[in-house]
Amino acid sequence: MRRAVCPGSFDPITNGHLDIIARASRLYDVVHVVVMINQSKKGLFTVDERIELIREVTTEFGNVQVEAYHGLLVDYCKQRDIPAIVKGLRAVSDFDYELQMAQMNNGLSGVETLFIPTSPTYSFLSSSLVKEVATWGGDISHLVPPVVLDALKGRIGKA
Numbered sequence: 001m002r003r004a005v006c007p008g009s010f011d012p013i014t015n016g017h018l019d020i021i022a023r024a025s026r027l028y029d030v031v032h033v034v035v036m037i038n039q040s041k042k043g044l045f046t047v048d049e050r051i052e053l054i055r056e057v058t059t060e061f062g063n064v065q066v067e068a069y070h071g072l073l074v075d076y077c078k079q080r081d082i083p084a085i086v087k088g089l090r091a092v093s094d095f096d097y098e099l100q101m102a103q104m105n106n107g108l109s110g111v112e113t114l115f116i117p118t119s120p121t122y123s124f125l126s127s128s129l130v131k132e133v134a135t136w137g138g139d140i141s142h143l144v145p146p147v148v149l150d151a152l153k154g155r156i157g158k159a
Contacts, residue, residue: 001029001030002027002028002029002030002084003028003029003030003031003032003080003081003082003083003084004024004027004028004030004031004032004082004083004084004085004086004114005031005032005033005034005073005076005077005082005084005085005086006020006021006024006031006032006033006034006085006086006087007033007034007036007069007073007076007085007087008033008034008035008036009035009036009038009041009043009050009127010033010035010050010053010054010127011043011044011045011050011127011131012044012045012050012053012127012130012131012144012148012151012152013050013053013054013057013127013144013145013148014122014125014126014127014130014143014144014148015121015122015125015142015143015144015145016088016090016118016119016122016125016126016143017088017127018057018058018145019088019118019119019121019122020086020087020088020116020118021033021058021061021064022061023116024086024114024116025058025061025062025063025064027086027114028063028084028086029063030063030064030065031061031063031064031065031086032064032065032066032067032076032080032082033054033058033064033065033066034066034067034068034069034073034076035047035050035051035054035066035067035068035069036068036069036070036073037068037069037070039070044131044155044156045151045155047068048068049151050068051066051067051068053147053148053151054066056145056147057145057147057148072108073085073105074105074108074109074111075109077109077111078109078111082111083110083111083112084111084112084113084114085102085105085111085112085113085114086113086114086116087101087102087113087114087115087116088115088116088117088118089115089116089117089118090118090122090123090124090125090126091123095115098113098115101113102115125143130143130144130152131152131156134152134156135156140152
């Protein structure tokens with residue numbers, strides 16, 4: 001069985017994230033979407049809320065499992081015998097950082113990283129940008145799934 005992990009903070013999940021997860025779900029038998037817990041970051045949504053939103057928007061794929069993890073991603077991979085990490089790349093600036101991470105992860109554990117270029121439609125998209133635009137009342141309905149839009153409206157009030 002071919003398995004991979006798509007890690008991130010997903011605060012909140014966007015259509016760009018969903019595009020990468022969908023494409024990974026066509027390449028792998030099981031895709032683990034992992035909300036990485038960073039104690040030093042205060043998220044807009046709790047980890048449990050993020051997990052629930054991701055589960056709601058990925059049910060159609062049928063082969064996505066969602067959970068949270070605190071620690072090194074390579075340890076998560078080793079514990080579950082997952083040989084591949086899938087990462088989306090938006091721009092050349094992402095590549096520099098992600099290449100370093102991929103090399104470190106491979107050196108630590110032998111886990112490979114697969115880079116998927118983001119669809120041009122979402123090349124500018126980030127969770128931070130979505131939250132900022134939503135905070136100022138901008139239209140983000142084309143950037144996030146409807147359930148996420150509703151959650152943002154409930155949290156921010158202007159989305």
